[in-house]
Amino acid sequence: xxxxxxxxxxxxxxxxxxxxxxxxxxxxxxxxxxxxxxxxxxxxxxxxxxxxxxxxxxxxxxxxxxxxxxxxxxxxxxxxxxxxxxxxxxxxxxxxxxxxxxxxxxxxxxxxxxxxxxxxxxxxxxxxxxxxxxxxxxxxxxxxxxxxxxxxxxxxxxxxxxxxxxxxxxxxxxxxxxxxxxxxxxxxxxxxxxxxxxxxxxxxxxxxxxxxxxxxxxxxxxxxxxxxxxxxxxxxxxxxxxxxxxxxxxxxxxxxxxxxxxxxxxxxxxxxxxxxxxxxxxxxxxxxxxxxxxxxxxxxxxxxxxxxxxxxxxxxxxxxxxxxxxxxxxxxxxxxxxxxxxxxxxxxxxxxxxxxxxxxxxxxxxxxxxxxxxxxxxxxxxxxxxxxxxxxxxxxxxxxxxxxxxxxxxxxxxx
Amino acid sequence: xxxxxxxxxxxxxxxxxxxxxxxxxxxxxxxxxxxxxxxxxxxxxxxxxxxxxxxxxxxxxxxxxxxxxxxxxxxxxxxxxxxxxxxxxxxxxxxxxxxxxxxxxxxxxxxxxxxxxxxxxxxxxxxxxxxxxxxxxxxxxxxxxxxxxxxxxxxxxxxxxxxxxxxxxxxxxxxxxxxxxxxxxxxxxxxxxxxxxxxxxxxxxxxxxxxxxxxxxxxxxxxxxxxxxxxxxxxxxxxxxxxxxxxxxxxxxxxxx
Numbered sequence: 011x012x013x014x015x016x017x018x019x020x021x022x023x024x025x026x027x028x029x030x031x032x033x034x035x036x037x038x039x040x041x042x043x044x045x046x047x048x049x050x051x052x053x054x055x056x057x058x059x060x061x062x063x064x065x066x067x068x069x070x071x072x073x074x075x076x077x078x079x080x081x082x083x084x085x086x087x088x089x090x091x092x093x094x095x096x097x098x099x100x101x102x103x104x105x106x107x108x109x110x111x112x113x114x115x116x117x118x119x120x121x122x123x124x125x126x127x128x129x130x131x132x133x134x135x136x137x138x139x140x141x142x143x144x145x146x147x148x149x150x151x152x153x154x155x156x157x158x159x160x161x162x163x164x165x166x167x168x169x170x171x172x173x174x175x176x177x178x179x180x181x182x183x184x185x186x187x188x189x190x191x192x193x194x195x196x197x198x199x200x201x202x203x204x205x206x207x208x209x210x211x212x213x214x215x216x217x218x219x220x221x222x223x224x225x226x227x228x229x230x231x232x233x234x235x236x237x238x239x240x241x242x243x244x245x246x247x248x249x250x251x252x253x254x255x256x257x258x259x260x261x262x263x264x265x266x267x268x269x270x271x272x273x274x275x276x277x278x279x280x281x282x283x284x285x286x287x288x289x290x291x292x293x294x295x296x297x298x299x300x301x302x303x304x305x306x307x308x309x310x311x312x313x314x315x316x317x318x319x320x321x322x323x324x325x326x327x328x329x330x331x332x333x334x335x336x337x338x339x340x341x342x343x344x345x346x347x348x349x350x351x352x353x354x355x356x357x358x359x360x361x362x363x364x365x366x367x368x369x370x371x372x373x374x375x376x377x378x379x380x381x382x383x384x385x386x387x388x389x390x391x392x393x394x395x396x397x398x399x400x401x402x403x404x405x406x407x408x409x410x411x412x413x414x415x416x417x418x419x420x421x422x423x424x425x
Numbered sequence: 426x427x428x429x430x431x432x433x434x435x436x437x438x439x440x441x442x443x444x445x446x447x448x449x450x451x452x453x454x455x456x457x458x459x460x461x462x463x464x465x466x467x468x469x470x471x472x473x474x475x476x477x478x479x480x481x482x483x484x485x486x487x488x489x490x491x492x493x494x495x496x497x498x499x500x501x502x503x504x505x506x507x508x509x510x511x512x513x514x515x516x517x518x519x520x521x522x523x524x525x526x527x528x529x530x531x532x533x534x535x536x537x538x539x540x541x542x543x544x545x546x547x548x549x550x551x552x553x554x555x556x557x558x559x560x561x562x563x564x565x566x567x568x569x570x571x572x573x574x575x576x577x578x579x580x581x582x583x584x585x586x587x588x589x590x591x592x593x594x595x596x597x598x599x600x601x602x603x604x605x606x607x608x609x610x611x612x613x614x615x616x617x618x619x620x621x622x623x624x625x626x627x628x629x630x631x632x633x634x635x636x637x638x639x640x641x642x643x644x645x646x647x648x649x650x651x652x653x654x655x656x657x658x659x660x661x662x663x664x665x666x667x668x669x670x671x672x673x674x675x676x677x678x679x680x681x682x
Contacts, residue, residue: 083486114526116535123541177533179526181548185481185488186511189528
């Protein structure tokens with residue numbers, strides 16, 4: 011251990027209380043940042059997963075151009091072949107087939123424009139939350155034929171209840187007119203008005219008959235085991251699709267491409283979060299600056315003596331920096347450990363914000379929210395504190411260089 | 426005194442010029458209005474009965490529907506699909522600004538809600554609005570002659586039609602080409618930024634229903650040249666005596682006749 015290191019270490023512990031306060035400020039900032047970032051990332055995971063389960067799935071295989079044009083003619087002609095590809099991937103939790111058509115829905119006297127969706131009732135239940143969202147009546151079963159599950163607001167607009175008839179009129183795949191009469195079997199409510207106002211679900215077989223789909227579907231909806239699996243599934247399926255004869259016709263899209271709005275709202279939220287963290291770090295930095303500066307003022311006479319016996323100003327600066335770096339590192343290391351422990355605890359046990367459970371369940375969100383500990387959150391949290399603290403430490407360390415030995419030695423101590 | 430007199434004279438002169446210009450503008454507007462109205466009357470007749478093949482063309486497919494259409498004045502019309510067999514007897518009734526569709530398979534009549542009026546009619550490039558608001562061009566727009574050209578030796582008026590300030594229309598402007606013998610040659614639709622959106626043009630002008638009439642009409646979107654809808658008149662007769670009961674919901678529901 012060189013003499014400088016030894017001096018720095020001893021200087022730190024000369025005023026134990028102040029050093030411990032400084033270290034604990036750094037520790038606190040690091041812990042808080044790591045936890046908050048993990049919480050934020052975790053809540054995005056929850057948001058994405060629940061949005062994905064509400065409707066789009068993590069990934070969809072569609073005909074090229076279908077996502078923009080929504081034309082009934084842009085189909086996945088052989089959904090089972092796509093299913094066979096998906097079965098081979100371990101990251102796929104479940105998948106289902108859907109067909110969609112824009113149509114008119116009419117009760118006795120009222121008519122609205124709607125999205126009619128054909129779903130496989132059993133597979134759909136494994137991919138989306140639709141089954142749980144049915145509030146009145148019952149969800150579709152495999153034997154159902156001319157039965158429909160419709161949105162709550164649509165039911166109100168059409169003024170229909172369970173067992174009432176709804177007429178659907180639209181355009182079939184071949185351009186002919188598709189028309190049929192359904193009985194309302196169930197009514198769902200997701201909390202998203204747009205969705206509750208325009209959705210009608212039919213059994214897929216019935217949809218395919220009415221709309222002349224000849225076995226084709228529009229979307230193969232994939233639910234991944236975790237959000238982290240999405241990218242690998244996408245690449246894997248994409249290369250496998252390339253090898254099939256239909257490579258020019260089918261594409262696989264991930265949730266970011268399917269729900270660009272969600273990605274944007276996450277970006278906005280992350281942006282405002284980062285501003286908050288920046289303010290937090292700046293506040294911590296000022297308190298650290300305060301203690302560092304105090305330490306220098308207190309030791310003005312000592313520095314004067316050191317300069318007088320021939321210590322170079324550069325060495326003094328190094329000494330001071332060494333002291334602050336040591337304190338910062340100690341604080342950050344404890345902060346990382348503490349932050350990880352706290353985050354990990356809540357990651358296992360979850361957090362219930364009291365009073366919101368009912369609200370959350372209405373929107374299909376789980377009642378417990380979980381932070382997600384990640385290397386990224388830890389690095390950003392610890393790194394942010396490290397950089398700003400070191401920048402703060404530079405100021406007093408450089409200030410020392412301007413001291414004149416004689417003046418410094420006669421400096422009257424403040425306390 | 427002379428100076429005052431001169432000044433008064435100048436004012437009178439200016440007023441006169443103003444009046445002449447004003448009058449000319451009015452005459453122009455009035456003329457344009459009359460040309461469009463006359464063309465509409467010629468196009469529709471008092472009544473018309475037509476059989477039309479509608480071809481919906483898309484890059485990868487094409488569909489032909491045969492439609493029988495009855496119209497009376499600008500308010501009433503009824504359309505019935507005759508072929509293909511799968512869609513036979515589907516019908517559309519238009520009375521004033523209201524529209525209903527009938528489907529024989531489910532034996533129901535559905536009223537088209539206002540929010541759906543801008544949607545495509547039977548998958549074609551025509552919207553429900555095109556059918557239900559044909560008279561909107563007469564009542565909701567101010568017309569102005571912006572030029573002339575010749576076509577088959579006849580004068581063609583180029584007319585610019587702008588919607589009246591509070592008119593419930595979706596277009597920012599329309600441009601019409603109407604030949605002096607009342608034949609509608611082209612109708613171009615512009616959005617609110619006055620960019621062209623689509624245009625309907627008339628082709629193969631010949632004798633149909635005892636008057637010169639374009640046999641083919643083509644509705645074309647501007648930005649997708651390979652997508653269009655073509656109307657081809659197979660039969661056409663004007664000014665038949667059409668009974669009131671033809672344009673009723675019960676007739677829409679009874680395709681037997």
